[in-house]
Amino acid sequence: xxxxxxxxxxxxxxxxxxxxxxxxxxxxxxxxxxxxxxxxxxxxxxxxxxxxxxxxxxxxxxxxxxxxxxxxxxxxxxxxxxxxxxxxxxxxxxxxxxxxxxxxxxxxxxxxxxxxxxxxxxxxxxxxxxxxxxxxxxxxxxxxxxxxxxxxxxxxxxxxxxxxxxxxxxxxxxxxxxxxxxxxxxxxxxxxxxxxxxxxxxxxxxxxxxxxxxxxxxxxxxxxxxxxxxxxxxxxxxxxxxxxxxxxxxxxxxxxxxxxxxxxxxxxxxxxxxxxxxxxxxxxxxxxxxxxxxxxxxxxxxxxxxxxx
Amino acid sequence: xxxxxxxxxxxxxxxxxxxxxxxxxxxxxxxxxxxxxxxxxxxxxxxxxxxxxxxxxxxxxxxxxxxxxxxxxxxxxxxxxxxxxxxxxxxxxxxxxxxxxxxxxxxxxxxxxxxxxxxxxxxxxxxxxxxxxxxxxxxxxxxxxxxxxxxxxxxxxxxxxxxxxxxxxxxxxxxxxxxxxxxxxxxxxxxxxxxxxxxxxxxxxxxxxxxxxxxxxxxxxxxxxxxxxxxxxxxxxxxxxxxxxxxxxxxxxxxxxxxxxxxxxxxxxxxxxxxxxxxxxxxxxxxxxxxxxxxxxxxxxxxxxxxxxxxxxxxxxxxxxxxxxxxxxxxxxxxxxxxxxxxxxxxxxxxxxxxxxxxxxxxxxxxxxxxxxxxxxxxxxxxxxxxxxxxxxxxxxxxxxxxxxxxxxxxxxxxxxxxxxxxxxxxxxxxxxxxxxxxxxxxxxxxxxxxxxxxxxxxxxxxxxxxxxxxxxxxxxxxxxxxxxxxxxxxxxxxxxxxxxxxxxxxxxxxxxxxxxxxxxxxxxxxxxxxxxxxxxxxxxxxxxxxxxxxxxxxxxxxxxxxxxxxxxxxxxxxxxxxxxxxxxxxxxxxxxxxxxxxxxxxxxxxxxxxxxxxxxxxxxxxxxxxxxxxxxxxxxxxxxxxxxxxxxxxxxxxxxxxxxxxxxxxxxxx
Numbered sequence: 001x002x003x004x005x006x007x008x009x010x011x012x013x014x015x016x017x018x019x020x021x022x023x024x025x026x027x028x029x030x031x032x033x034x035x036x037x038x039x040x041x042x043x044x045x046x047x048x049x050x051x052x053x054x055x056x057x058x059x060x061x062x063x064x065x066x067x068x069x070x071x072x073x074x075x076x077x078x079x080x081x082x083x084x085x086x087x088x089x090x091x092x093x094x095x096x097x098x099x100x101x102x103x104x105x106x107x108x109x110x111x112x113x114x115x116x117x118x119x120x121x122x123x124x125x126x127x128x129x130x131x132x133x134x135x136x137x138x139x140x141x142x143x144x145x146x147x148x149x150x151x152x153x154x155x156x157x158x159x160x161x162x163x164x165x166x167x168x169x170x171x172x173x174x175x176x177x178x179x180x181x182x183x184x185x186x187x188x189x190x191x192x193x194x195x196x197x198x199x200x201x202x203x204x205x206x207x208x209x210x211x212x213x214x215x216x217x218x219x220x221x222x223x224x225x226x227x228x229x230x231x232x233x234x235x236x237x238x239x240x241x242x243x244x245x246x247x248x249x250x251x252x253x254x255x256x257x258x259x260x261x262x263x264x265x266x267x268x269x270x271x272x273x274x275x276x277x278x279x280x281x282x283x284x285x286x287x288x289x290x291x292x293x294x295x296x297x298x299x300x301x302x303x304x305x306x307x308x309x
Numbered sequence: 310x311x312x313x314x315x316x317x318x319x320x321x322x323x324x325x326x327x328x329x330x331x332x333x334x335x336x337x338x339x340x341x342x343x344x345x346x347x348x349x350x351x352x353x354x355x356x357x358x359x360x361x362x363x364x365x366x367x368x369x370x371x372x373x374x375x376x377x378x379x380x381x382x383x384x385x386x387x388x389x390x391x392x393x394x395x396x397x398x399x400x401x402x403x404x405x406x407x408x409x410x411x412x413x414x415x416x417x418x419x420x421x422x423x424x425x426x427x428x429x430x431x432x433x434x435x436x437x438x439x440x441x442x443x444x445x446x447x448x449x450x451x452x453x454x455x456x457x458x459x460x461x462x463x464x465x466x467x468x469x470x471x472x473x474x475x476x477x478x479x480x481x482x483x484x485x486x487x488x489x490x491x492x493x494x495x496x497x498x499x500x501x502x503x504x505x506x507x508x509x510x511x512x513x514x515x516x517x518x519x520x521x522x523x524x525x526x527x528x529x530x531x532x533x534x535x536x537x538x539x540x541x542x543x544x545x546x547x548x549x550x551x552x553x554x555x556x557x558x559x560x561x562x563x564x565x566x567x568x569x570x571x572x573x574x575x576x577x578x579x580x581x582x583x584x585x586x587x588x589x590x591x592x593x594x595x596x597x598x599x600x601x602x603x604x605x606x607x608x609x610x611x612x613x614x615x616x617x618x619x620x621x622x623x624x625x626x627x628x629x630x631x632x633x634x635x636x637x638x639x640x641x642x643x644x645x646x647x648x649x650x651x652x653x654x655x656x657x658x659x660x661x662x663x664x665x666x667x668x669x670x671x672x673x674x675x676x677x678x679x680x681x682x683x684x685x686x687x688x689x690x691x692x693x694x695x696x697x698x699x700x701x702x703x704x705x706x707x708x709x710x711x712x713x714x715x716x717x718x719x720x721x722x723x724x725x726x727x728x729x730x731x732x733x734x735x736x737x738x739x740x741x742x743x744x745x746x747x748x749x750x751x752x753x754x755x756x757x758x759x760x761x762x763x764x765x766x767x768x769x770x771x772x773x774x775x776x777x778x779x780x781x782x783x784x785x786x787x788x789x790x791x792x793x794x795x796x797x798x799x800x801x802x803x804x805x806x807x808x809x810x811x812x813x814x815x816x817x818x819x820x821x822x823x824x825x826x827x828x829x830x831x832x833x834x835x836x837x838x839x840x841x842x843x844x845x846x847x848x849x850x851x852x853x854x855x856x857x858x859x860x861x862x863x864x865x866x867x868x869x870x871x872x873x874x875x876x877x878x879x880x881x882x883x884x885x886x887x888x889x890x891x892x893x894x895x896x897x898x899x900x901x902x903x904x905x906x907x908x909x910x911x912x913x914x915x916x917x918x919x920x921x922x923x924x925x926x927x928x929x930x931x932x933x934x935x936x937x938x939x940x941x942x943x944x945x946x947x948x949x950x951x952x953x954x955x956x957x958x959x960x961x962x963x964x965x966x967x968x969x970x971x972x973x974x975x976x977x978x979x980x
Contacts, residue, residue: 203409206367207407207413207415208426210367210400211404211427212397212482213396213400213426226415226417299417301417301464302416302462
């Protein structure tokens with residue numbers, strides 16, 4: 001188990017380094033100049049040059065990269081070109097908001113998807129199945145930029161139950177979490193249904209029934225844990241995406257999260273911030289994936305015991 | 310002993326499908342007495358498994374439905390019980406074990422948890438008391454070191470061990486009736502012998518009845534007190550074991566015996582059952598076997614045969630038993646056994662293939678850097694020869710490396726070392742295009758005809774593909790003509806070439822695979838268990854075809870199999886493999902009649918014979934095949950060998966020539 005963990009973490013570190021390097025190179029290749037964005041097109045060449053020097057943008061690319069990495073290893077992500085604030089500080093402001101939204105959405109998704117998927121699978125072909133899958137189809141079809149405003153219209157403007165935007169207390173979390181969560185639940189419930197159906201046809205389910213176990217024990221104890229395996233992978237991927245910032249939903253609800261920060265930084269050619277955001281996103285992805293693998297190992301003894309392979 | 314435990318009366322289990330109602334079980338009745346073993350014998354799709362699932366009321370819902378009948382367990386009709394009450398019967402009074410121990414245990418629960426569940430459900434045992442009982446059960450089914458096995462997961466156990474665990478689960482409820490659905494079909498023959506002995510012992514100790522579902526006449530002969538033969542959803546014959554094996558009465562039962570391959574039948578074609586099982590969606594107006602029966606006459610088509618008693622305890626569903634009706638039957642046209650085509654004269658002694666010291670080792674990689682941490686010694690120094698126009702059978706249990714030998718020879722897996730001389734050229738030395746060109750000389754037929762053809766290709770294209778790849782067979786029209794000819798050759802209609810594989814039965818598919826192999830005019834065909842996925846009657850068809858083709862075309866076969874009776878029928882020479890090495894080889898007569906190696910002796914003795922009177926002593930092998938990653942030192946077989954001596958633990962025995970064709974790798978082969 002330990003060697004499994006170590007090898008996972010090592011490969012995770014390699015991925016994060018690789019991504020940061022690629023991002024650094026790409027953002028310098030892409031056309032656009034932060035100095036121009038900051039000073040405007042009418043600025044004098046001398047001022048531009050001065051600013052460029054001050055920001056270190058006149059140095060050769062390799063030197064800039066060297067600086068970047070030496071700072072990175074000291075956990076110094078630099079300062080924003082635009083606001084001149086330390087980037088670590090900016091990220092620290094945003095991470096809680098994004099994490100809060102991501103986990104809330106995950107909870108919403110699971111609370112909706114599991115009962116729906118299980119019901120549909122156990123009552124396959126019945127009205128329950130058709131209803132659940134119809135609902136999920138609707139969920140998949142409505143994009144977040146439509147779902148968000150619809151929820152705002154209904155619950156904020158008409159019913160006045162929840163605030164329209166911002167992040168002030170639990171009430172403001174409900175609508176963005178619902179927007180993200182229902183979209184996720186739609187895909188997740190289909191997945192739960194499909195894998196559970198497949199599992200219910202396995203020979204060991206027949207064995208369990210032949211033991212005289214009740215149907216609920218058969219489904220929850222014997223089928224569910226096996227059916228969860230592929231679902232866990234999907235959940236991990238989706239959580240990774242959410243933790244990187246749900247750009248559209250954050251914009252719709254003016255949620256002060258990472259997604260919003262990333263978009264702003266890209267628009268301003270704020271290189272260090274973009275780099276930091278991408279780095280954080282890839283880091284989160286890798287961590288969530290590693291965690292997913294560990295949960296997988298916990299659920300499936302066949303993976304666990306093969307250890308470091 | 311005489312009390313009836315289970316009585317099934319006119320049971321019908323039907324399935325509604327898109328193609329109409331399938332009468333999987335169509336009015337069957339039988340009794341099982343306390344303490345007896347009742348065998349339900351039949352080929353795939355005859356409804357025998359569905360019968361057992363109906364007794365348990367585990368018929369797949371909602372497609373399947375028990376439409377009528379009674380299942381009386383000591384007089385109580387189980388079909389009238391509500392589901393909750395039925396759950397108290399399942400696993401408690403009637404328990405069940407299944408064919409596939411590999412997939413029948415839940416992979417994420419430990420052995421102990423899976424047995425414990427049953428104890429909790431039916432005996433109310435929990436905690437330490439349950440654990441003690443689980444250990445007792447594991448011990449009772451012959452699992453060594455139960456203390457360490459109880460917390461293991463199914464994938465840590467071998468196939469035979471898993472089936473023992475399944476039996477332990479079944480025993481947990483102390484059932485009156487154990488339904489064993491093909492309990493040894495997925496196991497090797499030496500392991501099968503272990504499991505059958507275990508079942509018999511447990512039956513003797515507990516007095517439970519066993520309902521044994523099987524397709525294997527040998528298993529029936531060893532186990533059953535009474536036999537019922539099922540065909541197309543009905544029981545067509547029921548008898549005591551002695552009656553059945555002495556005088557099978559139904560034409561179908563007789564055919565089953567006649568289609569079994571054996572040494573005595575070598576010089577003629579095997580009897581086959583023509584045609585195929587009728588669709589169970591048809592409404593039968595006469596006998597279900599009529600279209601395949603050699604004895605059929607008009608009443609068979611128009612009148613449904615009744616149950617006739619031909620002796621005490623021996624009943625048959627056949628018009629031949631109805632004396633008044635049988636008197637109207639015209640005399641038989643003399644039936645002759647098909648003669649095989651005389652073998653084409655080929656230069657005997659011409660060695661087509663010579664394999665010297667073939668080794669195929671697979672590296673095991675570990676860690677982040679994928680360092681080689683060891684090897685699987687799948688094939689570890691195999692030498693063999695195949696003469697032109699002859700068949701060499703390679704026999705051994707699963708995991709012994711026989712398939713890898715086949716793949717190594719035809720270079721689908723590149724050997725680690727050794728020589729593969731095909732007509733004098735070393736195939737191991739050929740690379741790239743030269744090897745690819747040479748492939749037309751050696752082809753392969755696989756075990757599973759269902760997965761060895763691309764389901765999106767038409768069979769004409771499947772057969773033609775090899776010709777295109779090898780640039781043989783002329784232009785397209787000529788190739789298509791050749792495909793049609795090949796189809797005819799393997800006994801299929803030429804018009805079938807625009808059909809897809811799923812439109813064919815298993816036996817037909819195997820014929821197509823044979824046609825595919827023949828398309829490039831090979832000299833050698835490696836047949837990897839080509840009949841093990843098929844029913845006996847279909848197996849006979851394929852064996853006949855292979856034999857015919859050999860005689861006609863002078864083909865050589867490397868026939869990889871675990872089935873000794875097929876070897877006896879088909880092969881000229883045989884090599885017995887154990888853990889990557891050949892332990893004995895020689896002509897059929899030498900090896901099968903006078904085996905010298907203790908492993909060969911054990912293997913042969915473990916094969917159930919269909920002669921219940923034979924007092925064959927089974928040489929029981931302890932334990933399982935060891936891992937080829939870490940084979941035992943000295944003679945690989947010594948940990949399981951009943952005759953092992955100290956020298957066997959230290960030295961691998963050199964092959965000893967008993968005659969110029971018979972070689973044995975055993976220190977004590979001479980004695």
